[in-house]
Amino acid sequence: MSNHPFSDTIALRGHHFLCTLHYQGAGYSAGFTDNFTALCQHIQDTPDVQVRVAPMADEICRACPSLQDDAETCAYQMSVMRRDRALLDEMGWQAGTVMPLREAHLAVLAQREHLMAKVCPGCDWLPRCLEKGPYGIASPLNESRSKEFVS
Ligand code: SF4
Numbered sequence: 148m149s150n151h152p153f154s155d156t157i158a159l160r161g162h163h164f165l166c167t168l169h170y171q172g173a174g175y176s177a178g179f180t181d182n183f184t185a186l187c188q189h190i191q192d193t194p195d196v197q198v199r200v201a202p203m204a205d206e207i208c209r210a211c212p213s214l215q216d217d218a219e220t221c222a223y224q225m226s227v228m229r230r231d232r233a234l235l236d237e238m239g240w241q242a243g244t245v246m247p248l249r250e251a252h253l254a255v256l257a258q259r260e261h262l263m264a265k266v267c268p269g270c271d272w273l274p275r276c277l278e279k280g281p282y283g284i285a286s287p288l289n290e291s292r293s294k295e296f297v298s
Contacts, residue, residue, distance in 0.1 A: 153189050156245060158201040161231030162266050164238075164255050166207070169276040170283040175212050182210035187284035190248060194290075198251055200235065202242035203228075226269070233265045252287050 159167065170187055174180040186206050190196055203219045213222040221227045235241060238254065255262060259281055267273045282288050 153186060153206060156197040156199050157186070157190075157248065158199050158205045159248075160201045160203065160205045160208070160227070161234035161240070162227065163205060163207050164234060164251060165259075165262060165266055165276075166272075167285040168252060168255065168259070168281045168283050168288075169272075169279065170285065171275075171279055172284065173272075173275070176210075178210045179207075179212065183207055184284060190285040191290060194249055196248050197245055198248040200240050200242050200244040230266050230270075234262060237262055237265055249287055252285075256281055256287070 167187065167190070170183055172180060172184055174183055204214055204221065208214050208221065209218070215222065267276070
């Protein structure tokens with residue numbers, strides 16, 4: 148039995164639906180990458196895991212050095228909230244929406260290029276995501292290696 152610290156329904160903020168598809172193990176600190184990698188491994192190990200759209204900080208933020216003392220606000224709050232809103236508006240999702248994460252990821256993959264054009268400009272990680280593609284540790288494409296959804 149796994150002893151991961153994640154709940155049955157994991158929480159992801161809007162723009163992290165894209166980040167989880169691209170994450171390859173790099174990040175802001177050792178603690179951040181340890182947590183993010185464990186979350187991605189949990190997602191791969193639990194294909195039917197549910198996700199709840201978080202209004203602000205989520206399972207990834209909680210180990211981030213940019214998370215403020217209130218455990219909700221990011222040091223780059225304006226920027227990340229704009230990215231969250233852009234993703235949710237395009238997908239028609241709202242904070243609190245619960246759905247199977249795999250279905251959500253496949254829906255995001257199906258319009259990845261369009262979403263990245265709306266959500267990702269100005270992000271320091273964008274060149275790496277474009278170079279590596281949507282084959283992150285948590286990506287359905289990492290599991291199947293299918294190119295069906297690659298735009
Ligand atoms: S930079 Fe901000 S939005 Fe990104 S993981 Fe850290 S706290 Fe969360």
